[in-house]
Amino acid sequence: MSPKSLLKTLFSTASVFLALVVQLRAEVDRDRLEESDFAKTVEIVFNGSSSTVSSAADVSISYGSQSSQVIVTANEPGVRFTLSGSSSNGYLQVTSAYRCLVDLEGVELASGDGPALALLTEERSFLTLGEGSVNVLSDSATYTRDGNGTIDASGGLMVSGDGSLQVSSLAAHAIYAADDIRVFGGKIEVTAAAKDALHPKDLFRLDHGSLTLDASGDGIDAGDGIEIYGGSVQVVCPEDDSKGLATDGNFTMAGGTVVVSMEGAQSKAISADGDFSMTGGSAFLKLSGDVVLETVEGDASTYMDPSYSSALKCKGAVSVSDGSLLVTHTGLAGKGISADGEISVSGGGIDISLMGGASDSFTDEDGETDTATADAIKSDTNILITDGQIRIRLAGASSDGLSASEALTIEGGEFVLDLEGDASKGLKSKGTMTLAGGEFDFYLTGDVLLESVSTSYYDPSYCTAIKCDDSLTVSGGTFVVKHAGTAGKGVSVDGDIVMSGGSFDIYTTGGPSSTFTNESGSTDIAASDCFKADGNLTITGGTLLTEATGNAGDAISCVGDATLGVLGDDTYPIITANVSGSRVSVSNRNYSNPKGFKSEGDLVMNGGHFSSTTTSSGAEGMESKASLTIAGGIIEIEAADDGINASRSLTISGGQVYSYSSSNDGIDSNGTITISGGTVLASGSTSPEEGFDCDNNTFTITGGIVVGTGGSTSTPSSSTSTQRSVIYSGTGTKDVVLQVKSSSGDNLVYRIPRSYAGGGGGRGGSSGGSMTLLFSNPNLASSTKYTILTGVTATGGTEFHGLITGATVSGGTQVTTFTPSSMVTSVN
Known part of the structure; x- marks a missing residue:
């Protein structure tokens, strides 16, 4: 090889090596203590109003009003400060252009004029808890020195070790950092904080260790984000309008355990202004605070705006793919998961119990009478669920289980929904709803709620397993609905229903409501419906078993046209429409009759298998208020009234x-x-x-x-x-x-x-x-x-x-x- 070729080869090899070194350095986690070298030690032993300082480093030392108030400037990198002893009026303040390490080896400091530990460094600081050590830091109610907390770091703060640290603050945050706070180990307990227990202006990250936090403000308030990969966090916040774990950025939970107890009104257990992602770990959120109706002075009028107490409030999107989330809420109009963005669930387990009822009625921004109500899982846009286990219990009136303002799509998962509250809804979408998979068990005991719209009439609000304001499309899934409430609804859709697959078993046993005056001024009753579309109903596949045993209850009905089956296929859909309730006298000779299958529009059966049994006068098996066409399929009806009836x-x-x-x-x-x-x-x-x-x-x-x-x-x-x-x-x-x-x-x-x-x-x-x-x-x-x-x-x-x-x-x-x-x- 010529000298020129050799030089070229060596230069190329060196370039590759240099690039590899740069890459490896970039992958080094500089937050970890083992990636830094602190070989020079300053040992500080506190003893009442005095201290003993032993230094093997280039440091400048001064004191406050007494020698237990130690002020140190580290003039070189790699300095370790080891603290032990106790003082009822002592502190350590470290200033340095370099990163430094403070090692707590059994120290108790109570500062009378500011932070007990101030780390004024341009870079991150490291705080270690010596193995088996017990460390206690506190401040006073008044600060004369600058500081934002009992522990105050001007950069990032990295905590590790196998000891314990107890921190309290009477004036500020318990632990504050102008950058990140990251915990790798140790047992940290905040017994009290006038403001937040932990307040990093940037990121909070928990890798290992345990935190027990009690604060008048928030448990953890992080500016840029919260990440939990291991360890445990336990937060208690008794005050109104407080947050357990809050961030202006994203919240990521990939492991560990979070336990939050919120007692105050309009409080949030977890609050994220960005996105929330859960890929592992467990979160247990317990709340008892009520919604607060806040007065707003508008341009034209004064109105009330509800501020809710929420287990998880997210202004971005929520994603759950693994882990478990358990929520118990006993406050009025409590929220489980509430997101301004999309909610997606692809795994894990979610268990939400909302026991509180609705708020008092109020006038909203549009000048209409409204109430604040509970929601287990609510998105202001879309909800997509492809897998996972979800259990929801609703005890309060007008509560919703899964509620989407735009579209609700479910492709898989296991669901159990217990609806005890009057007018509560299991699955609810203000837009479209698509059900393509999943296993569902609905247990409903809530009654219809007759809401007074004005002094002249009432509008019934039903307790419903599946409610959709637009259209419903069903292509898969198994749905078992058992409804014992008065005038209960199984599936109720304001628009069209298109069913090409899936399986429904719907049983309603409740009777009708008392009579009331409806919007048109007529005397009316509210009665149960197993499966109802206010638009058109098309069923070309799947299995639909409906059974209404309450008086005046319908099995299947639609206001528009109905189309059943596909020509040439007598196997599916399989439709069963059984009613056994009696007709109910509404007024004079006006009766509300139970129906097997009723279409206000045309009814066409092309294929499949339809069967119906009815047992009382007025109960037809299959009825069209327009034209009825049978082109194929199998129909088997045993009715008390007409088996098949067509008006036109x-x-x-x-x-x-x-x-x-x-x-x-x-x-x-x-x-x-x-x-x-x-x-x-x-x-x-x-x-x-x-x-x-x-x-x-x-x-x-x-x-x-x-x-x-x-x-x-x-x-x-x-x-x-x-x-x-x-x-x-x-x-x-x-x-x-x-x-x-x-x-x-x-x-x-x-x-x-x-x-x-x-x-x-x-x-x-x-x-x-x-x-x-x-x-x-x-x-x-x-x-x-x-x-x-x-x-x-x-x-x-x-x-x-x-x-x-x-x-x-x-x-x-x-x-x-x-x-x-x-x-x-x-x-x-």
Whole structure:
């Protein structure tokens, strides 16, 4: 290698080495004591009003009014000050351009005119607690020397060791630093502080050690941020408007234990003006302070602005990915987690109990009457939860569990919500809500709250498991809701609901409220709803089980249009809508009736499986106040009132439909009925109730298998029908199998669903027999003779609510024969 090449190689190697050294130096944690060398020692032993100083360093020493008041200037780097002994009027003040170390080896100092330990250094200072040592520092109520606390550091303060330190302040902060405070070890106890227990102007960081803090001001007030990676912090703040741990910057918790007890009104256990991040550790926050209604003099009027007592108040975003957060709050309108920014939870555990109620009513900034209420987890923007365990208990009225001002999205996690307060909400979003995963258990006992809007009417505020002011989208998750409160709501959405997956089991057992005057001036009641949309309702997948047992309670309802299922898929969604409560008289002849499924708009069923049972008068199984269309799916209804009811028209083109009414019509349309396909079985009660009832409107059959039993029936319209029908009047006995056959085979094998007794007559076609049977299918031929037999035996085959296919039929008694020469043939 030439000299020139060698020189070039050496220069390149040196450059790489130098860059590595620079990188390593940058990675050195200069806050750690072991990264500094303090080889020169100044030993100070305090003894009452005097002290003994032994120095092996270049220092300048002077004293205050007595020699226990030691003033030292360190003129060189690497100086260690070792303190021991005691003085009731002593202190140490160190001034240096260099970093220095103060080693407490069993010292007790009470300063009468300022800080007991003042570290006036341009760089960080180190404070060590000797192993097994007990150290006590205090100040007095009046300062004549400059200082901001019993321990006052003009730079950063790094604390380590295995001893203990007890600090108190009668005039200022207990421990103050103009830069960072970082704790690596030791046992630090602040027994009292006139201001804050710890007050770093920049960062507070806890790596190890324990802190027990009692302060009149804040426990820890850090300017730039708080970071906790280990150790423990216990804070007690009894005063109003105080903070346990507060920072103008970000709060990071990656380990350790935080225990905070706040007793004052409008206090905050943890307060961050920046973001809050929890990736480990445990926080136990206990609060008992109330909300404070502060008077604000506005430009046009005076109003009240609530200042809350919060476990965690964050002006930025909140993120929890691991660790545990436990909150207990007994104050009025207490807040658990309250963030101006987004809240995201991807792991860990959160347990929040809010036991206090709402504040007194007040006039807010908009001139409206309002109350301050409790929130467990609240964001002024969005909430996103992908994993973790969350448990919430709400005891006060109008409290909210998870509340988002914009959007609430849940993709996973485990949730338990206990709602005891009247008008409380479990999940609440003022914007949209998306539920894509998670396991939920809701236990609700809170009642509806009738809020007086003016002297003229009341507005009901409901206790609700899931409440959304905009639209709700459900694609996953399992939800179990058990509601025992008066007029309780399971899912209530002001906008649309779109459900494509997930599983709901919703049970409401509470009855209705007392009567009240509503906004329109009418007498009204508030009643329970399992699953309700004030907009449109679309369910194309998942499982929805609803059961309302309270009087006037509805299972499923929507104000707009309803769409159920997807054509060609009879498996999902699975929808069950059961009600067992009675109707309630509201005023005169106005009743509030329980409903299985009710749509104020059009109702379309394309697929899936729908079932409903009802037990009282006025309780339909499936109802549309407009048009009802069934294009596919499976419907199984056993109702006390109409099984299926449509106000405008009913159209069936596919699916399997069984609709049974114990005291009214099987299928009832106040307008037309059109059947072009599917299998439709309708069973009404005795005369004058009908299997099919369309009030003498057009009844068109152009296809499908149609069987209706009742005391009477509407007669299919010959002018519009293209498939022949037969109306048979005769005896009907429950579970007796009736057969209609021709020489070529069975046309109908049907198990009669109930016994019919009494005379015939009534609306539509019927005769004097006690049962009227309407049947129609594509195989009825005009030139074929058919025989009707009763009491036959059917073996094998399949059965759908009495309609038997593929069976071997034998025996029976011939009743009559007929030939369907007309589009509609009556047979007696």
